[in-house]
Amino acid sequence: MTTAHALSEGSGGPPGQGDTVIDVRDLRMRYRGQDVLKGVSFACRRGEVVVLLGPNGAGKTTTIEVLEGFRMRSAGEVTVLGADPARGDERWRARLGIVLQSWRDHGKWRVRELLSHLGSYYAPYSTDLVRRPWDVDELVAAVGLTEHAGKRVGTLSGGQRRRLDVAVGIVGRPELLFLDEPTAGLDPEARNEFHGLVRGLADENTTILMTTHDLAEAEKLADRILILAAGRIVADGTAAELSRRASAEATVRWTRDGLPFAEATTEPTRFVRRLFEEHGDAIGGLEVRRASLEDTYLSMVRESETGHGADERVAHAFEKGAS
Numbered sequence: 274m275t276t277a278h279a280l281s282e283g284s285g286g287p288p289g290q291g292d293t294v295i296d297v298r299d300l301r302m303r304y305r306g307q308d309v310l311k312g313v314s315f316a317c318r319r320g321e322v323v324v325l326l327g328p329n330g331a332g333k334t335t336t337i338e339v340l341e342g343f344r345m346r347s348a349g350e351v352t353v354l355g356a357d358p359a360r361g362d363e364r365w366r367a368r369l370g371i372v373l374q375s376w377r378d379h380g381k382w383r384v385r386e387l388l389s390h391l392g393s394y395y396a397p398y399s400t401d402l403v404r405r406p407w408d409v410d411e412l413v414a415a416v417g418l419t420e421h422a423g424k425r426v427g428t429l430s431g432g433q434r435r436r437l438d439v440a441v442g443i444v445g446r447p448e449l450l451f452l453d454e455p456t457a458g459l460d461p462e463a464r465n466e467f468h469g470l471v472r473g474l475a476d477e478n479t480t481i482l483m484t485t486h487d488l489a490e491a492e493k494l495a496d497r498i499l500i501l502a503a504g505r506i507v508a509d510g511t512a513a514e515l516s517r518r519a520s521a522e523a524t525v526r527w528t529r530d531g532l533p534f535a536e537a538t539t540e541p542t543r544f545v546r547r548l549f550e551e552h553g554d555a556i557g558g559l560e561v562r563r564a565s566l567e568d569t570y571l572s573m574v575r576e577s578e579t580g581h582g583a584d585e586r587v588a589h590a591f592e593k594g595a596s
């Protein structure tokens with residue numbers, strides 16, 4: 274994929290505050306008397322890939338739809354690309370790219386025609402630095418649909434449709450891209466290609482906020498991970514930071530004279546050195562394992578859902594660690 278454009282410059286919109294592209298403070302959402310978001314706060318900087326994790330029904334789609342301007346919030350302050358999404362105009366909207374969770378059918382259109390048609394809406398917002406829309410053939414190649422460019426959308430497979438969803442989301446060369454479970458239904462190869470596409474866009478300074486239930490994907494793509502649970506952000510950091518802060522302990526496993534041993538320790542390097550000093554060649558099968566993102570995620574979600582003030586405690590610990 275070649276996208277040698279400065280996506281963040283010359284786009285015609287007002288700059289955000291410095292490098293902050295998304296700023297969310299105390300966002301609240303209540304549906305029919307039920308509080309889903311109870312004070313969500315976070316920020317995203319230009320060029321960051323931020324992954325929003327959380328259990329089913331946590332409010333990830335709600336959060337993203339508020340930021341896209343598709344949903345009115347109950348309370349809180351939200352700024353996206355320098356504007357309140359509830360009052361975003363067309364020029365503001367042209368700077369966003371959106372890949373929704375649900376498929377909106379355009380079954381009778383052919384792939385290339387659909388992308389040309391949708392792309393034409395962005396032409397008035399083209400600048401010398403950011404040519405809009407994306408050239409259709411280049412775009413079709415970037416999402417791996419070249420072979421299917423002449424097909425009717427209704428005849429594509431589920432995974433091919435998902436690729437098309439992504440193409441629709443980026444046809445206007447967005448500065449900020451929202452991806453709601455973009456890889457659901459993609460095969461491993463398509464998923465891998467999609468990851469390359471996301472990294473390529475981020476390298477060109479596109480800010481990306483995405484949701485996924487695939488923790489390996491989150492770990493691979495995210496500059497920063499947010500965990501939304503029980504109506505709040507209970508964790509905010511890199512995958513490594515999250516794992517370290519969730520558990521300072523690593524588990525060391527080894528065998529000695531063929532017998533298995535395991536020990537939890539906060540100082541694995543010192544522990545392993547001592548182990549070899551004491552037992553030398555009798556040691557085999559050495560393994561040092563820190564908490565995985567999955568361990569961390571599951572324990573944080575569990576703690577926040579069972580209450581006992583754990584979510585506040587964890588969020589506080591993360592805030593302290595992140596600064």
Ligand SMILES: Nc1ncnc2c1ncn2[C@@H]1O[C@H](COP(=O)(O)OP(=O)(O)OP(=O)(O)O)[C@@H](O)[C@H]1O
Pocket residue numbers: 304305309327328329330331332333334335336
């Ligand atoms: N329009 C609506 N009216 C009433 N309740 C809603 C509405 N939209 C969402 N909800 C409720 O709000 C909660 C959060 O939904 P949301 O779709 O934001 O969660 P999510 O984190 O994206 O979930 P998933 O991982 O399953 O996609 C759910 O309990 C859902 O039933």
